[in-house]
Amino acid sequence: MQIFIDTADTKELKAAFDTGLVDGCTTNPSLIAKAGRDFKEVIAEICEMTTGPVSAEVASTEADMMLKEGKRLAQIADNVVVKLPLTWAGLKTCKTLTEEGIKTNVTLCFSPNQAWLAAKAGATYISPFIGRLDDLGLDGMELIHDIRQIYDNYGYETKILAASIRSAGHCIDAAKAGADVSTIPPKVFNALLNHVLTDKGLADFVKDWEGTGQTIL
Ligand code: E4P
Numbered sequence: 001m002q003i004f005i006d007t008a009d010t011k012e013l014k015a016a017f018d019t020g021l022v023d024g025c026t027t028n029p030s031l032i033a034k035a036g037r038d039f040k041e042v043i044a045e046i047c048e049m050t051t052g053p054v055s056a057e058v059a060s061t062e063a064d065m066m067l068k069e070g071k072r073l074a075q076i077a078d079n080v081v082v083k084l085p086l087t088w089a090g091l092k093t094c095k096t097l098t099e100e101g102i103k104t105n106v107t108l109c110f111s112p113n114q115a116w117l118a119a120k121a122g123a124t125y126i127s128p129f130i131g132r133l134d135d136l137g138l139d140g141m142e143l144i145h146d147i148r149q150i151y152d153n154y155g156y157e158t159k160i161l162a163a164s165i166r167s168a169g170h171c172i173d174a175a176k177a178g179a180d181v182s183t184i185p186p187k188v189f190n191a192l193l194n195h196v197l198t199d200k201g202l203a204d205f206v207k208d209w210e211g212t213g214q215t216i217l
Contacts, residue, residue, distance in 0.1 A: 001182060004182070005025050006027075006165070008032050009034075010042065013049060015186070022050070023181070024050060024052035025050065028107070029057055040073075044076050047077035047080060048077075054077070056083060058082065061087065066084060070097050082105070083104070084106055085106075086114045105123070106118035106121070109143075109147075110129060112146040115147040115151075125158065125159045125181070126147065127163040128144055130162055144179050161182075162174035162183070165184050168188060171192060
């Protein structure tokens, strides 16, 4: 499963890309607002950090404007993926951009039928929001399982991008459910590595090694 980082904070992104384990990035208008910087400038900066996909979301809710915005965003760099909301206007724009060879990420997916429509529109990625479904007492992970089954049944090539990830457990479950990618907030990405037994084991090894008085080099 690929790892994208879900943030527009370039400092946090740089640290994540420096691990060599991150495949791309997703942003959304809320994350851009939180970063408090010029949208196109931030996207350009992220695209220079990676050759992987970088999702940048349109602001308009109307198809003609979405198309113009999508084309403008795609001009920023070759690895920009245009993010579109799961509305009829978003799907129409997705179909047109796909026909023009521009990659798309259809976002705000909360049902298997929505994911099916996005695949029919030729979306490169579908973003089911796990955490926001869990917040309502529903089972977000069940949505990933359903979409996997539908896409596999019919050979849809749209990639399942598990979004709204809130915990390391979400990442494991998304991988088990067959998601192609998880987009993870920096805090959760850092938590993937942590295990108290690793810390304790390493401290013991370091102490015992020092006791031998040996060096390797
Ligand atoms: C995905 O592309 C979205 O940016 C993101 O995962 C939404 O997460 P949230 O529900 O924590 O805001």
